[in-house]
Amino acid sequence: MTEEMTNGPADDPGAAEAAAPADAVTQTSAIPQAELDMLTDDLIGAIKTVYDPEIPVDIYELGLIYKIDVSDDRDIDIDMTLTAPGCPVAGEMPQWVSDAVSSVDGVGDVKVNLVFDPPWTPERMSDEAKVALNMF
Numbered sequence: 464m465t466e467e468m469t470n471g472p473a474d475d476p477g478a479a480e481a482a483a484p485a486d487a488v489t490q491t492s493a494i495p496q497a498e499l500d501m502l503t504d505d506l507i508g509a510i511k512t513v514y515d516p517e518i519p520v521d522i523y524e525l526g527l528i529y530k531i532d533v534s535d536d537r538d539i540d541i542d543m544t545l546t547a548p549g550c551p552v553a554g555e556m557p558q559w560v561s562d563a564v565s566s567v568d569g570v571g572d573v574k575v576n577l578v579f580d581p582p583w584t585p586e587r588m589s590d591e592a593k594v595a596l597n598m599f
Contacts, residue, residue: 493535502569506531506539509563515545516552520595522560526587529578538571539564544583553577 492499510528511521522528522543530542543560545553552559557575564573585598593599 492533494533494537499533502533502537502567503531505567506533506564506570509567510560512563513556513559515550515556518546518596520588520592522556524589524592524595525583526589526592527583528560534571536571537569539573541573541575542578543575544578546583548579 494502507523510523513522514520515522515525515527518525525546527545528541528543530540532540534540541560541564543557545556550556557577561573561575564570564575585593588596588598
């Protein structure tokens with residue numbers, strides 16, 4: 464079984480802001496809900512330390528994280544994208560995400576998958592990202 468946490472804008476391109484972690488997790492795991500909620504917060508916090516070097520906003524708020532699965536063994540499987548397929552850090556950013564998530568206490572193996580379907584668009588950004596980039 465896996466726990467799936469998704470970022471609101473990535474799931475719904477018209478969404479105005481990212482879903483709160485408690486709203487984004489469906490309990491299907493042997494991990495107790497309170498522990499899963501804390502782990503989800505820690506995972507998001509770790510991901511938010513990774514920035515696109517060309518954009519002064521973290522990749523979570525940019526909507527680059529499409530999916531985070533947490534297995535019963537606390538192995539983490541992440542689907543992420545880039546703002547553009549030709550991004551100069553395409554080969555490095557997944558490792559940055561893996562390193563950040565691996566630093567979370569209690570996490571097992573981490574796998575980061577780079578995907579381009581659906582393609583990223585600015586509508587995937589949270590309100591926080593739009594404000595930081597003066598896009599209102």
